Amino acid sequence: MSNDSDRVARAGDYVFGLMNDRDRARAERDLKIDPAFRDTVLKLAERLRALDPAGSSTEGQNARWKLVSQRLAELPQMHARLAGLAETEPPPVVIHRLQRKPYGVGLHALGGRLGFAIALALLAAFALGYIAGTL
Structure with missing residues (x-):
């Protein structure tokens, strides 16, 4: 592959099982001959x-989604929302209109x-x- 992002996208399609039969066969052939693609697939897997x-x-899939939800809930930016702290903060200051006429400069x-x-x-x-x- 000419680009790392293309290689990662192709490896992701292979690992997630999103390829059709022809592309999967090509990816499996590339796993044998392309060490960079093989390393990308192994890292992603x-x-x-x-x-x-x-x-x-099926229980594993449900457990995976619970694990993903749990890891997302553990992120620091989610703690404030879950604890209700974001609602107690005052709203940001918004300028609705100018209080005095503009002066001096500009159109x-x-x-x-x-x-x-x-x-x-x-x-x-x-x-x-x-x-x-x-004239």
Whole structure:
């Protein structure tokens, strides 16, 4: 394979059993001749074996999902949500509108009478330029 991510994706498809017969036969042939692919499949299978201590029966599948759920629940970011601490924190500050008018800089500052005066001046300059160009 030309890319490591392609090799890992292909190894994952092989380990999870997502390949059709032709691709599986090709992957098994590559296991014999491609050491990088073989190592990737072995590493992925070892990682998955850690999640599957019971085997591959129906009870084993239920136990795997419980184990995955348990490991997810053990993550530090999940403790705050499960303990109800996230609800007791005050909500973040959200700015709904500006309390005072913007000043000085930017496009938002060209409103009102000043903006109208600038627009008229530009219109007059362009009109004079057009008239001077046609004469």
